[in-house]
Amino acid sequence: MSTVYIPMLSFTDAAKTALADTQLRRNLGKATQTIRTKRAEVVHEMEDWQGLREAGRAIKERTLRHLDHYLLELEQAVQQAGGHVHWARDAAEACQIVTRLVQQHETSEVVKVKSMTTEEIGLNEALAEAQITAFETDLAELIIQLANEKSSHILVPAIHKNRSEIREIFLDNLAPEHVEGLTDVPADLARAARSHLRQKFLSAKVAISGANFAVAETGTVCVVESEGNGRMCLTLPPVLISVMGIEKLIPTWQDFEVFMQLLPRSSTGERMNPYTTFWTGVAAGDGPQEFHLVLLDNGRINTLADEIGRQALNCIRCSACLNICPVYERTGGHAYNSVYPGPIGAILTPQLVGTEHAASLPFASSLCGACYEVCPVKINIPEVLVHLRAKVVRQHQKERRVHTYEYQEGVVMKALSYIFSNRRRYEAAQRLALIGQWPFVHDGKIDALPAKLSGWTTVRDLRPVPKQSFRDWWRKRQAQGGSTAEGVRS
């Protein structure tokens, strides 16, 4: 079976569709601004925030540099606590393992906690092929699943839907007893979801979850959530299967003192999320009596092999980089055509699936660096983006696909370097541009350059060259006897 997240469209093409959707842009703008403000407020409360970030980064570095050691420690701890550990090299293998486990319990329905990892491996589709229905229980995931769509934001996947659309989706898909007299008031919509899912939680034999963290020292696995659907899935069904990327490990229980401070504040902008469940194997007489942990590679080890790209595996999926990103704020998650959107998706997806399958993603950024600043585990996203861009260009040069945009960029940069390195050439070019630009200036901006240069303006508008250059202004000023200091002040 195929993995679901290989981008079929380039970011540039998909972004155009997204930008034309004004409803999506309004919702996204509101969402990202709101979460951004909340995050800033609760991060500001923490005087030791930078110390926590550095500790988070260092713990992840330690884990990744000794991943084999920690995975074996985790395996042993989970087994000692009564759990089972499975290893999966790729999406297909992970789906096979989970499907087989569900089939062993002779059930055709499972309940699921929102999990990006299971979305990454296309688990719901694989289960459907085996006639097993997976019920998403997170409110947003439920909306997305009922609407038969894909998520647009790591944290609030249905942010592109408004309340009346959600009401319509519920009316069309939920049993009449759950939607009687349903209005589009959010509390009312939440009540319909509660009523619809309650019976599923109580009757399901198997639950499937992801994992936010797992502790090598103790075998403790952790799910961080808000709605209580996680607690329901992790507590009620007798069998629990958790699928976890191998990078979600942390070495010791103590390390939670760092991540339980970093994650909620960065993610939802809360001091602490409403519910977090920690479990260690199985507990007699409390919760599931059978627990399976599936450890997933699916491209992570390839990512680990790249010394610069490796830091993408630090990610704790908070989505702070999405909410701060000026590109994401306008295009939304769908344009990335990737389970992991936004800045982190732009560096993670190409590494997981290979840059040849997601070549446009490393270019889906203005390199402004805001993502690095808000990242709670200090992933230097711009550094990895530039590194991956170079990789894509080298790959294309090797394949002699040299007529692409990144090659043109290379030619232009070389020409600019020749012009900018000499004063006469630079000033001559300025005069030439002032005369030559007139056919391209519309409404005070250049929105379409000709021929080879058109690649640049397909995704950008340029300001025209002004009538008077700074150099001309400066010379005139000096000739009029204006002092340097005044020049600076004015």
Added chain:
Amino acid sequence: MSDVQQIGDARSTMLGHIRAALRDVPPTERPEDVPVARDYQQHSTAEREAIIEQFIEFTVDYKAIVHRVSEAELAHEIALICQARAMSLLIVPDDLPEAWLAGIKERAEIDTRADSRTNPLSNENLEASDGVLTGCALAIAQTGTIILDSGAYQGRRVITLIPDYHLCVVFTDQIVGIVPEAIRALHPTIVQERRPLTFISGPSATSDIELNRVEGVHGPRTLEVIVVERGAEVAA
């Protein structure tokens, strides 16, 4: 190929690939050689009373209802709260101190039912109740968090999940200032007893619909907390 072989293959292949991917890591390097500077606050510096007040402020901030009483007033307060909510059936863990329920026992209209790991109530019973009363393991002021570790006075996880209302008793000496203090205190529970833990910060909530916060989705839709000043005599 049998399942056992296949799993063995995946495990050894993955471990082999990881070691190959980490060829830049010197073979002599041990995990603890990678420095982790814990340059952040480990202990709260706030005064006791300020910690308690912060816990109350932040718990209320997350839409829980909070009361503060002395230990002598606890049983009466519990009865008043249950009466105000017109409760008829309250779930309690079977090790809950009798003294907490003294006020309720005086009121014929409120029934209690005890739940334990060895003598569990059915999910239907829990669903039919009006709420649950428990203690807690710890609380964190800095985040307005209550921690349940399935220890004393807390019972199985499911009893604080299915009922629509949770009344939780927090003693002031159970409140720590900051997150690292709580994580440290929980270490023995996790390592030695492997008990499951639940962190609760306000009632369940969602912001999935146009980012409007809605309190109460799947867990108890109402969380009420009684902060209790420990008296000279410790409850039985």
